Amino acid sequence: MYxxxxxxxxxxxxxxxLFDHLHIIGSNFFCSEPTNPKHNSHGEWHTGHSLYxxxxxxxxxxxxxxxDLNEDTGGRLKLYNGKYISQIDDLLNCQVRHTGNSISNEHSILKFLNHELESGCKIENMCVGDALLFDEMLPHQAEKCRIHREALAVxxxxxxxxxxxxxxxQVLKRYETVPGENGYAGEYLENLLEYGEYQFPGSAERTQIDPPTETMPVEEPELKRNLWTRVRERMQR
Structure with missing residues (x-):
């Protein structure tokens, strides 16, 4: 988590x-290779709202x-911005309440709404240093990517x-027993139960937490500089 x-x-x-009354309840580092040319997108339409x-x-x-992400690189986020946002919000809330959370498109009601989601989506070009803040309920999807793409989600x-x-x-049990569910969603929830929200270094609460044992991702040999070096260089510009 940390x-x-x-x-x-x-x-x-x-x-x-930037934010008042802030709670950080997870972070993910996404590292993606170029999408198979036969596929139209890098992932399926999904929403993270029901994780919380x-x-x-x-x-x-x-x-x-x-x-930098643009029309040439691909890899941008597609966000639904159509006229049925409130109705989709209600449908997803009902599904979560009655059948439990599901990140897999196979088990999500969103699979029946692909045409509306595609026709009502919005895509923004983004540069290194930009950040996109959006409601977790909003359906989103990564478009086809033509480059090696890395992104941090807080x-x-x-x-x-x-x-x-x-x-x-209950949801963790569902991930273990229902075929086709995504394992990383279960890992996130297990971490959430164990660690709770992120505590900032130096805070009183942080001293009560054992040092994290999760290892850093190993970079491929051909990547000459590690992620954190590249981020620091970009932030100094």
Missing amino acids: VYLDRLPSLVALLPQ FGVRGSAMTLWIPLQ RLVLGDYSLDKELIQ
């Missing part, structure tokens, strides 16, 4: 200045690309929230 943010001290120091069980505040994602709650541990255990 390892990526601990390696980005400038970002961690900036976040509380018991949220009373606003669940948001701060998505930060580590390369999952936030703005305002109050609670953690429904009993429901999370």
Whole structure:
């Protein structure tokens, strides 16, 4: 949960200045190779909203690309911006409440809405140093990518929230027993149960937490500079 943010001290120091009542409840580092030319996108339409069980505040994602992304590179995020946002929001809430969370498109009601999602999507070019903040409920999808793409996603709650541990255990059981579910979603929930929200280095709460044991991702030999060196160089420009 903590390892990526601990390696980005400038970002961690900036976040509380940007948002009031901030809770960080996860981070993900995405490393993607170019999409198979036969595929139209890098992933399926999905929403992360239902990962945040018991949220009373606003669940948001701060998505930060580590390369410039445009029409030539691909790899941008497609966000649904159509006229049925509120109706899709209600449908997803019903699904989560009655059948449990599902990131897999195979088990999501979004698979029946692909035409509407495609026709009502919005795509923005992004540069290194940009950040995209969006509501976790908003359906989104990574478009076809033509380059090696890296991105950091910080999952936030703005305002109050609670953690429904009993429901999370039920969903974890679903991930273990229902074919076709995505394993990384279960790993995220297990970490959330173990560590809770991110505690900033130097805070009183942080001293009570054991040092994280998760190892950093190993870079391929041909990548001459590690991720954190490249990020620091970009942030200094």
